[in-house]
Amino acid sequence: MTDFIDLRSDTVTQPTTQMRQAIFSAVVGDDGWGEDPTVTELETLYARLVGKDAALFVPSGVMANQIAIRILTRPGDQVLAGTHQHVVGFEMGASARNAAIQFGFLNDDSGVLDAEEIARAIDAQRDHHLNVSLLCVENTHMFAGGVPLTSAQMSTIADAAGSVAIHLDGARLFNAAVATGESPAALSQRASTVMSALSKGLCAPVGSLLAGSTQFIEEARFERKRLGGAMRQAGFLAAAGLVALTNMVERLSIDHVKARRLAEAVQNRFSESNFDAAHCLTNIVAFNHPRSRELMEQLASRGVHGAALSASRARFVTHADVSEAQIDQACDAISEFTWN
Secondary structure (H helix, E strand, C coil), rough: CCCCCCCCCHHHHHCCCHHHHHHCCCCCCHHCCCCCCCHHHHHHHHHHCCCEEEEEEEEEEEHHHHHHHHCCCCCCCEEEECCCHHHHHHCCHHHHHHCCEEEEECCCCCCCCCCHHHHHHHHHHHHHHCEHHHHHHHEEEECCCCCCCHHHHHHHHHHHHCCCCCEEECCHHHHHHHHCCCCCHHHHHCCEEEEEECCCCCCCCCCEEECCHHHHHHHHHHHHCCCCCCCCCCCHHHHHHHHHHHHHHCCHHHHHHHHHHHHHHHHCHHHCCCCCHHCCCCCCEEEEHHHHHHCCCCCCCCCCCCEEEHHHHHHEEEECCHHHHHHHHHHHHHHCCCCC
């Protein structure tokens, strides 16, 4: 096996030929002045897809999350979020740095937040606990293994949150839509704001989108500028994003099938993980292993590159640039794995 099989993340995807052609021919303007027609077209399309009034194109999903938190909270507020959510553990403490908030941690081992736990955390304000101004939800939930939330689950969460605003980190929202068979708008309906990445499974080279009310997006444009995210002739990037949203969503189901094959190989080989492949519903295979870092290192030496999320949790992520033949090779490498 000589191929470099890159299963570290779906962020490693390369832009498609159609994206490259769209980039080359994009009509652009100065988006700092709101004059880039391709950016405007992308923002309008995303807002429609997620059922919100307006949207904003930003360089990254982290920036989208940070903008939402800055607007929807005040310094000293508590933001409820799952312990393993991206906004908590994978954004380098940005929320404390940028918005001066504190997180209230919820159990998210299953990828689904518990309504009763949310309600208790909010009710605790009556007893002089921190003010809760925001609840963050992640769909799909990366650390739990790409767990997709349904609109019914979102409604249960939103009912528990009551008047507290909800920000939906939907970096892989379109994976959730494909897996559940529901529209992105249905999955986002109960959220005040929603973010999605274009540069993961949708294969665009750069960018994420943030959507919400018209007033929220007006404020978001200001915060994007403040964080250094205002771009000029960004239509070149937005052109690839338009291809991503119009032509790359349905094919995500292929990535889900590939991931299930990897999940079955992991279940069969690493019984010590107590991993159930049936829980793999999207493009992420995340499982516990007591030697996860060493396991990933040894598999990488054999051409299969995954990632360790912690000392005891590992991950493989499928995407458009991993062929069926490479999945075959990866499954063989996992099935035949022996420790050095």
